[in-house]
Amino acid sequence: MTTKKPAKSRKVLRPDEIAIEDADFPFADSVGYQVRRTHRALQRFLQLKIEPHGVTLGMWYFLRALWHEDGLNQRELSRRVGTMEPTTLSAILNMEKKGFVRRVQNKVDRRKLHVHLTPKGRALKAKLIPLAREVVATAVQSLSRKEIKQMLDGLVEVQKNLHATVSQLDEINSKIVE
Numbered sequence: 001m002t003t004k005k006p007a008k009s010r011k012v013l014r015p016d017e018i019a020i021e022d023a024d025f026p027f028a029d030s031v032g033y034q035v036r037r038t039h040r041a042l043q044r045f046l047q048l049k050i051e052p053h054g055v056t057l058g059m060w061y062f063l064r065a066l067w068h069e070d071g072l073n074q075r076e077l078s079r080r081v082g083t084m085e086p087t088t089l090s091a092i093l094n095m096e097k098k099g100f101v102r103r104v105q106n107k108v109d110r111r112k113l114h115v116h117l118t119p120k121g122r123a124l125k126a127k128l129i130p131l132a133r134e135v136v137a138t139a140v141q142s143l144s145r146k147e148i149k150q151m152l153d154g155l156v157e158v159q160k161n162l163h164a165t166v167s168q169l170d171e172i173n174s175k176i177v178e
Helices: 031-053 057-068 074-081 085-097 119-139 145-177
Strands: 101-105 113-117
Touching: 031 057, 031 119, 031 145, 057 074, 057 085, 057 113, 057 119, 074 085, 074 113, 085 101, 113 119
Parallel strands: none
Antiparallel strands: 101 113
């Protein structure tokens, strides 16, 4: 009969319990700084991979959203990508010039324009997704599958923590404004 060891419980630290030895908060200890540096490195590498196909990094995010769900309007596209509508419009116009998308007026609400992939824009998916996978594979090449999963799970937890806190602050701030 084997006895199962109890799972280690993970102590969740409150922000005031996190001991930071150096009052200057060195970059090596800053999750935000390390995530930003990692993000910038990933973006730069991806940019080098996709630019030969006539796609800018800015276009990449919009194409990804449209490959997932074609026909979004400008507001929906902005929300999915996380950009302001003027930025989205600029990207749409550039993608339209390149022949990757076309805008179609909504039949019910003529103020809305829906963005649809052209065959050329749709065909980019087969070329660019493997390049994006290569970027990620290169970035995590020295990590085990378990380490990759832990990192992804950890990042999701960080996002949940931040979203919950920001929601609380938004609620508090909206009451102050009233």
